[in-house]
Amino acid sequence: MALPATPSQTVGPFFACALPHPLGAELVKPGDPRALRLVGEVRDGEGAVVPDAMLEIWQANAAGRYAHPDDHRDHVPLEDGFTGFGRAYTDDDGRFAFVTVKPGRVPGPDGTPQAPHIAVSVFARGLLQRLVTRVYFPDEAEANAADPVLAAIEDPRLRESLVARPEGPRTLRFDVHLQGDRQTAFFGL
Numbered sequence: 001m002a003l004p005a006t007p008s009q010t011v012g013p014f015f016a017c018a019l020p021h022p023l024g025a026e027l028v029k030p031g032d033p034r035a036l037r038l039v040g041e042v043r044d045g046e047g048a049v050v051p052d053a054m055l056e057i058w059q060a061n062a063a064g065r066y067a068h069p070d071d072h073r074d075h076v077p078l079e080d081g082f083t084g085f086g087r088a089y090t091d092d093d094g095r096f097a098f099v100t101v102k103p104g105r106v107p108g109p110d111g112t113p114q115a116p117h118i119a120v121s122v123f124a125r126g127l128l129q130r131l132v133t134r135v136y137f138p139d140e141a142e143a144n145a146a147d148p149v150l151a152a153i154e155d156p157r158l159r160e161s162l163v164a165r166p167e168g169p170r171t172l173r174f175d176v177h178l179q180g181d182r183q184t185a186f187f188g189l
Contacts, residue, residue: 025088027057027100034062037171038098038135038164042090042122045179049094053124055176057098057135059084059117064104076104102137108148115143115150122176131186135174136163149187158185 028035038057042050060066065076067084084103088096105113115136122131136144144150144163153159161184164172177183 025086025096025098027059027082027084027086027098030099032101034101035099035170036102038100038118038174039167039171040096040174040176041094042096042124042176043094043178043182045177045183047180047182049090050124050178051090051092051094053090053094053096053122053176055088055090055096055098056121056123057086057088057100058119058121059100060103060106062101062104064106064116066106105143110148112148113143113146115140115147117147117149120174120176122178124178127178131178132189133176133184133186134162135172137172138163138166153185155185158183161185 030037042053042055044050058066060071061077061079061082061084063077063079065071065073065078067078067082082101086098086100088098090096100118103116103118105116108114117137118135120133120135122133134149136147136150150159150162153162161177161182164174167173175184
């Protein structure tokens, strides 16, 4: 008698209550004149919302410097209190929101300037590893066209999936589609 295959172990549905981060989703206060909201939804391959995903962002400050010991560019100022890291959870409707600032340009590994961007990690049930992507800014068409990471993505639709869309004053929308026809571009690390 043949036995059915045992399903592989997946990450459990614990994101809504685990891994709290003291800074949360507000990298700057909403009243900061530079503050922008980055909002979106996480959807699965069927188009259904994912109500218990966790997103982490990591970014440079407005001047283009990371609050990290490996960023030795002393000529680029750090910003007191700005860590560049945030964590948000999706709600029952799959929505998330961050309050942050638009980052400045940073050099790539070979020194080529990268377009302003925010690195995003997505964690959700059913994923054995995080998914990594980026958010680019719609008002940076020239910088986006020259960005070495965006240029490496040959499919124009996938490249476009990384550019946020304006949604009201000081608000950008970036939806994450885990699979399917509208899948977001993810990077293998």
